[in-house]
Amino acid sequence: MPATLQSKRHRVEDTADLIEFCFQQGWSDGLPVVPPTEDRVRAMLAAAKLAPDQQVGYIDHRAVSITAEKVAINAVMAGCKPEYMPVVIAAVEAIADPKWGYHGPGTSTGGAAVLMIVNGPIARELDINSGDNLFGPGWRSNLTIGRAVRLVMRNVCGSLPGLLDRGTVGNPGKLSYVIAENETESPWTPLHVERGFRPEQSAVTIVAANGPHQFYNQLSNTAEGVLTTLADDMRISGGVMGQPTYVVVLAGEHMKTIANDGWDKKRIRQFLFDHTKNTHAHLKRTGRMSGAIKPGDETATRPLVETPEDILVVAAGGRAGAFSAYIPGWGSRRSSEAVTKEIKR
Amino acid sequence: MTELLDPTTGAATQTIAFVPRPQALAGKRIALIENTKYNSDKLLERIGELLKSEYGAADARLWRKKNASVPAHQEIIEEVRKTCDVMVAGIGD
Numbered sequence: 001m002p003a004t005l006q007s008k009r010h011r012v013e014d015t016a017d018l019i020e021f022c023f024q025q026g027w028s029d030g031l032p033v034v035p036p037t038e039d040r041v042r043a044m045l046a047a048a049k050l051a052p053d054q055q056v057g058y059i060d061h062r063a064v065s066i067t068a069e070k071v072a073i074n075a076v077m078a079g080c081k082p083e084y085m086p087v088v089i090a091a092v093e094a095i096a097d098p099k100w101g102y103h104g105p106g107t108s109t110g111g112a113a114v115l116m117i118v119n120g121p122i123a124r125e126l127d128i129n130s131g132d133n134l135f136g137p138g139w140r141s142n143l144t145i146g147r148a149v150r151l152v153m154r155n156v157c158g159s160l161p162g163l164l165d166r167g168t169v170g171n172p173g174k175l176s177y178v179i180a181e182n183e184t185e186s187p188w189t190p191l192h193v194e195r196g197f198r199p200e201q202s203a204v205t206i207v208a209a210n211g212p213h214q215f216y217n218q219l220s221n222t223a224e225g226v227l228t229t230l231a232d233d234m235r236i237s238g239g240v241m242g243q244p245t246y247v248v249v250l251a252g253e254h255m256k257t258i259a260n261d262g263w264d265k266k267r268i269r270q271f272l273f274d275h276t277k278n279t280h281a282h283l284k285r286t287g288r289m290s291g292a293i294k295p296g297d298e299t300a301t302r303p304l305v306e307t308p309e310d311i312l313v314v315a316a317g318g319r320a321g322a323f324s325a326y327i328p329g330w331g332s333r334r335s336s337e338a339v340t341k342e343i344k345r
Numbered sequence: 346m347t348e349l350l351d352p353t354t355g356a357a358t359q360t361i362a363f364v365p366r367p368q369a370l371a372g373k374r375i376a377l378i379e380n381t382k383y384n385s386d387k388l389l390e391r392i393g394e395l396l397k398s399e400y401g402a403a404d405a406r407l408w409r410k411k412n413a414s415v416p417a418h419q420e421i422i423e424e425v426r427k428t429c430d431v432m433v434a435g436i437g438d
Contacts, residue, residue, distance in 0.1 A: 005350060011348055027353070101415060103415060290383055335413075336414070
């Protein structure tokens with residue numbers, strides 16, 4: 001006998017529009033949702049092999065317990081297939097991790113989205129896009145997994161826009177912001193392996209993040225050339241002073257150019273760290289660092305991130321085109337760290 | 346008839362014992378909780394001065410959070426609980 005579901009039940013007349021009913025309850029992010037019926041919710045729970053009352057995460061300062069049942073209901077509404085549930089569960093575990101620090105990115109005027117980078121075999125099995133149109137539409141898994149997590153934040157954790165989600169301008173990634181690393185074509189160590197997992201494990205890494213910034217270099221055929229453009233683009237970006245995590249997404253052409261020079265992710269990180277420092281004088285002149293310009297400010301520098309390891313390098317994006325992207329994290333790394341969780345099946 | 350399951354959750358129910366709001370600030374010890382944003386210390390110190398000069402508060406002492414994006418840490422809460430009557434928290438930007 002399956003455990004009883006505890007959620008309040010709403011009885012809706014057959015003549016009523018169920019999708020419209022969900023809008024009226026305030027359950028939606030603004031797009032139509034799939035009505036959460038018991039059979040659909042149970043299929044989600046079965047796919048994750050979780051009892052409904054299993055606690056997936058606890059948001060301490062909001063005293064909110066996130067149960068598997070609530071994650072399943074929101075995953076149904078987001079349009080997930082049941083087999084996506086293990087990814088959603090791992091991502092919800094991650095947002096509840098104190099290192100991610102829900103209070104900041106969940107609430108801040110800085111308008112963080114939850115960037116999710118999926119690694120390991122599950123990314124291929126679920127067809128999570130790691131190629132063309134990486135941050136764009138077209139892939140159900142990318143769009144619904146991230147949406148499910150945001151609906152949990154909205155409906156369970158209370159991150160309602162204008163109330164406890166106070167993003168000043170927000171960003172479109174707050175609807176869904178999921179990518180996979182292109183491990184099949186990448187010449188580099190996958191992100192989850194760098195972060196302590198085995199290649200055959202699946203994992204999701206979450207970063208409190210601003211929107212993606214695309215950059216262009218069609219002229220260089222060296223690693224240094226491509227990364228010089230990237231560093232110049234990154235140098236003044238995001239909060240600049242906050243020293244958050246950064247994610248660098250290198251797509252097909254750039255990935256090959258950089259790899260052909262023999263550069264690994266560690267060397268990429270170090271180069272970007274070394275070439276994204278700003279002088280104190282520049283930061284003061286442009287209203288980012290407080291105080292008057294003092295002797296020495298023209299040569300004193302502030303790194304964009306605290307350490308090279310705060311730049312996560314991911315191989316993803318289409319094969320054609322001399323474009324790649326970087327993503328400034330929200331706030332500071334001290335307020336919110338990238339968190340990686342195993343996707344358990 | 347279709348049954349839909351509610352996706353929302355409230356916070357866990359717990360009883361929070363709020364200290365009653367004081368009727369007046371005369372003689373009260375004020376805690377100022379500063380969130381590290383630029384000028385927030387100046388703003389709160391000015392508020393503290395006004396509470397002393399215009400409302401007769403006994404004392405106003407400033408605490409600084411670890412950074413703007415985190416709740417006040419436990420040491421602040423413990424100290425304020427022991428040594429203050431009224432708390433003013435605010436941000437500056």
